[in-house]
Amino acid sequence: MEQTIVLVKPDGVQRGLVGDILRRFEQKGLHIVGLKMISLDDAILDEWYVHHKDKPFFSSLKGYMMSYPVVAILLEGVEVVATVRKMIGITKARDAEPGTIRGDFAMSQQYNLIHASESVSIANKERDLIFTVNDIFKWEKTDLKHVYLEEELK
Secondary structure (H helix, E strand, C coil): CEEEEEEECHHHHHCCCHHHHHHHHHHHCCEEEEEEEECCCHHHHHHHCHHHCCCCCHHHHHHHHCCCCEEEEEEEECCHHHHHHHHHCCCCHHHCCECEHHHHHCCCCCCCCEEECCCHHHHHHHHHHHCCHHHCCCCCCHHHHHCCCHHHHC
């Protein structure tokens, strides 16, 4: 099954929205296989945002992401990357659709509460930056038969 990473960013942690955000993923039927609070450091952020490294906003982005802890969530599900991206809404939160996490809870482009992996390959890279093997739990989610058809799980 596919995995993806979600980070509840410093603004989401400060605003006390971790539970609301987790609840959305659980209510959707996604499987939480890893969850931890972490303080991001230079090494992680340099690798995480390598595609922004030469952009003028890179240092302020790093400063913001290191300002407070984040909550990292590893989710598993069928087409979970695309599903989570739809659930969170577009980056510029004030333009995000109502019903999305950003559309319901955020107003800013940078203070948009949440990060989600853009693809399976990026999700795998981000997972390996945050979670060790001991941080990931393989457990049976017994309600999967009520979330997916049997053929969707193959």
